[in-house]
Amino acid sequence: MRTRKCLRVFGIWLGLALLTGAPAAVSEEEVLTIRITRSIEGAEPIAVVPFRWQGGEQAPERVAQIVADDLARTGRYVPIPFADLPGRPARADEVDFSDWRILGAANLVIGHVERPQPDLYQITFRLFDVFRGGQIAGYEFPAVTRGELRRVAHRISDIIYEALTGERGAFDTRIAYVTERRSGEGQRHYALQVADSDGHNPFTILDSTQPVLSPAWSPDGQRLAYVSYEGQEPRIFIQNLSTGERSLISDFPGLNGAPAWSPDGERLALTLSKDGNPELYILDLASRRLRRVTQNSSIDTEPAWSPDGSSLAFTSDRSGRPQIYTVDVVGGKPVRLTFEGRYNARPRYSPEGNELAFVHQVGHEFRIAVVDLESGEIRVLTETELDESPSFAPNGSMILYATIENGISTLAAVSTDGRMRQQLGVQQGAVREPAWSPFRRP
Amino acid sequence: MQRRILKRLTLITAAALLLGACEGQMGTKDDEGMEADVVEGSMDTAADEATTQGMADEGTFQGHPLDDPSSPLSQRTIYFAFDSSHIEEENRSIIEAHAEWLARHPGANVTLEGHADERGTREYNVALGERRANSVRQLLALxxxxxxxxxxxxxxxxxxxxxxxxESAWRFNRRVEIVYRNRE
Known part of the structure; x- marks a missing residue:
């Protein structure tokens, strides 16, 4: 008798109506599409069976397809084409493991979608170990609205990924990025957008004829800080994603840039040049008290908080060239971290805090590299020329960054071991400045 | 509440649009000396940046002194080397001519717009653009x-x-534009 974990049941699935207040609607050609450009050798085949639809008419979303695409994007798994599957089981008692063993896939995902009420869906899925003939995971989502279907599919991918790898999945997350396009009259249009991690459901949260840059997620994933040039001055705003409401956070003379949230979400590190040249400051968001962190006549900018909140990594050209330094958040003498290469800038800590991703000049090219903070060893992860803005997935498995591909700025992602690469592009215009959200709360 | 914010945003955007439009126009005249080269290397700028201007043949220039193509005042873009804010010798006379104009016209004023090429990181480049603008500001003031x-x-x-x-594009992007808000 094989042991089965009981089917866990999720409570009412999040009542969040996300981004409803924002000026929505992004046209079809502006949706990000993802193309895997390098897969891991020896990626594992996995059988994901189309979920049985039991709601009449046509299924509003193809849940299994979303799950298969998510798993494929990791580069670790190769979902077997639906047409090559030996059957379409949807329930545990319909699975005959001998059928699946000959396929060579170690794992099998099945599920079904019902519609107990006209606009409420119930999704059940199970993950099996084909060779052991047992269930590894199984969940039921009893009350899912149509708008939440894609998100639940990503949650399923997260559960499968964690069950198989032991590492938390980051499919049910979002990305923010900036797009730029030219209208007929040559006018530039900048948009700050937020989409699901697979590029679907893009929303424009800010539309401007002036540059927008440096989006930064609050640790709770509810707000974005960013720099906007509307009004012909670079200023920092914080915008609430669900209400669209925003507040002006920093409006000093000169630069207001590079906002970075403290891990507790209560402070913002930022760059101001009000005292003569760009320096790092920490702004307490509740009291609006401002504290200067660096004192130097050169450029200090692009701060990133260490995950423990104790120090900032940042870019400074105090040595004559941009290099990465760290400084205690209470101030003190910065310590230089990078010595290899003429240009090292815009550090970002890995979620665990043991690595930094940054832009690293190699010859004439600017690439994404990672430095191990313990050993000091640098790994160059990308092979293109103009790579910038690295941003870790919240589980640390991938780094999202901006690059130029065929003359167009586009987003790309690379696994932190460099073995897998994918490209995310819009059909029209440029896209850049990616920022991967923290984990979302279910 | 939300509606008010949206409305405010629309207003800001509209204002930004207007400002943007004015600036575009000034930019047209700014780039003159370099225009021919620029157009060759690019496809996108032609529409909004290339306007030709007739020079009264052989005669004296009729327009505003700041637009006289024979005067260094008509040159309003200062170019820089990569990751540098050092003002090259050949650009000093341009900046000095503007300083002199500003000294003789106390009602005139300028915005110095600092820019960087796309290489390297974005916020560092914002800082670099500011440093370039400041080095032009210093020389103007001096x-x-x-x-x-x-x-x-x-x-x-x-x-x-x-x-x-x-580099054919980058060299034109590492720059400070001297934009007259008021010419007098």
Missing amino acids: TGASGGQIKTISYGEERPAVEGHD
Whole structure:
């Protein structure tokens, strides 16, 4: 008798109506599409069976397809084409493991979608170990609205990924990025957008004829800080994603840039040049008290908080060239971290805090590299020329960054071991400045 | 509440649009000396940046002194080397001419727009653009302009003059534009 974990049941699935207040609607050609450009050798085949639809008419979303695409994007798994599957089981008692063993896939995902009420869906899925003939995971989502279907599919991918790898999945997350396009009259249009991690459901949260840059997620994933040039001055705003409401956070003379949230979400590190040249400051968001962190006549900018909140990594050209330094958040003498290469800038800590991703000049090219903070060893992860803005997935498995591909700025992602690469592009215009959200709360 | 914010946003955007439009026009005249080269290397800038201007044949220039193509005052873009804010010798006379104009016209004022090419990181480039604008500001002030006549803003790499991903574009993007808000 094989042991089965009981089917866990999720409570009412999040009542969040996300981004409803924002000026929505992004046209079809502006949706990000993802193309895997390098897969891991020896990626594992996995059988994901189309979920049985039991709601009449046509299924509003193809849940299994979303799950298969998510798993494929990791580069670790190769979902077997639906047409090559030996059957379409949807329930545990319909699975005959001998059928699946000959396929060579170690794992099998099945599920079904019902519609107990006209606009409420119930999704059940199970993950099996084909060779052991047992269930590894199984969940039921009893009350899912149509708008939440894609998100639940990503949650399923997260559960499968964690069950198989032991590492938390980051499919049910979002990305923010900036797009730029030219209208007929040559006018530039900048948009700050937020989409699901697979590029679907893009929303424009800010539309401007002036540059927008440096989006930064609050640790709770509810707000974005960013720099906007509307009004012909670079200023920092914080915008609430669900209400669209925003507040002006920093409006000093000169630069207001590079906002970075403290891990507790209560402070913002930022760059101001009000005292003569760009320096790092920490702004307490509740009291609006401002504290200067660096004192130097050169450029200090692009701060990133260490995950423990104790120090900032940042870019400074105090040595004559941009290099990465760290400084205690209470101030003190910065310590230089990078010595290899003429240009090292815009550090970002890995979620665990043991690595930094940054832009690293190699010859004439600017690439994404990672430095191990313990050993000091640098790994160059990308092979293109103009790579910038690295941003870790919240589980640390991938780094999202901006690059130029065929003359167009586009987003790309690379696994932190460099073995897998994918490209995310819009059909029209440029896209850049990616920022991967923290984990979302279910 | 939300509606009010949206409305405010629309207003801001509209204002930004207007400002943007004015600036575009000034930009047209600014780039003159370099125009021919720029157009060759680019496809996108032609529409909004290339306007030709007739020079009264052989005669004296009729327009505003700042637009006289034979005067260094008509040159209003200062170019820089990569990751540098050092003002090259050949550009000093241009900046000094503007300083002199500003000294003689206390009602005139300028915005110095600092820019960088796309290489490297975006916020560092914003800082670099500011440093470039400040080095032009310093020389202007040193040679006669008063501090109150000069404003600076840095756009970093966000507003390239020339689209393109090699040195033929980059050299025109590492720049400070001297934009007259009031010419007198």
